[in-house]
Amino acid sequence: MFLVDWFYDILATLGIWQKEAKILFLGLDNAGKTTLLQMLKDERLVQHQPTQQPTSEELSIGRVNFKAFDLGGHRIARRIWKDYYTQVDAVIYLVDASDRERFSESKMELNALLTEETLYKVPFLILGNKIDLLKAASESDLIYELDLMNCTTGKGRVNIEDDSNVRPLEVFMCSVVRKMGYGEGFKWLTQYL
Ligand SMILES: Nc1nc2c(ncn2[C@@H]2O[C@H](COP(=O)(O)OP(=O)(O)OP(=O)(O)O)[C@@H](O)[C@H]2O)c(=O)[nH]1
Numbered sequence: 001m002f003l004v005d006w007f008y009d010i011l012a013t014l015g016i017w018q019k020e021a022k023i024l025f026l027g028l029d030n031a032g033k034t035t036l037l038q039m040l041k042d043e044r045l046v047q048h049q050p051t052q053q054p055t056s057e058e059l060s061i062g063r064v065n066f067k068a069f070d071l072g073g074h075r076i077a078r079r080i081w082k083d084y085y086t087q088v089d090a091v092i093y094l095v096d097a098s099d100r101e102r103f104s105e106s107k108m109e110l111n112a113l114l115t116e117e118t119l120y121k122v123p124f125l126i127l128g129n130k131i132d133l134l135k136a137a138s139e140s141d142l143i144y145e146l147d148l149m150n151c152t153t154g155k156g157r158v159n160i161e162d163d164s165n166v167r168p169l170e171v172f173m174c175s176v177v178r179k180m181g182y183g184e185g186f187k188w189l190t191q192y193l
């Protein structure tokens, strides 16, 4: 396995084994989408205004070139999420794990995405962000609150048959400001891209 990874890494470096992926960053306002995207882009922690206009960034992680769309999460901004659903390779859905009052609102939006026909079978990486805050929910709490007990597909290398109806979905807890947790999430996600 190590040799195989090493081989692909070399090919990726040479630009031979690259994949293009369109990724949507979704989640309620204040979840941390823009902060994460900027962190991935240039390792910088920047304080952002709430996103009003959709923006996109190109970044590459390993052998995958991402075109990431950062869509605002406030109520009015959510109305245009659907304009971006075609040919999506993955959705990264952020939840502020410290904001328990909004879990049900977040669950509702997530559920709408999961039942959206155009996103059928699209892998979902769900990030429970802000675990640096004391009041942050635990992973199992969050899975329960978002009603995902029967949806997660496992964190290891999971083989999902092409013809199966299973959608890869996992929850990873993270803290963007502490630069922790999301790396594992991305690693998990890239196996499905
Ligand atoms: N404590 C803590 N705060 C965070 C973390 N990640 C983001 N934040 C803060 O959360 C707030 C919202 O972050 P944004 O990245 O602007 O949120 P967003 O999801 O882009 O919000 P919209 O653009 O309104 O949809 C900011 O004040 C961030 O600094 C984290 O890991 N821990």
Ligand SMILES: [Mg+2]
Binding pocket: 033, 034, 035, 048, 049, 050, 051, 070, 071, 072, 073
């Ligand atoms: Mg934003």
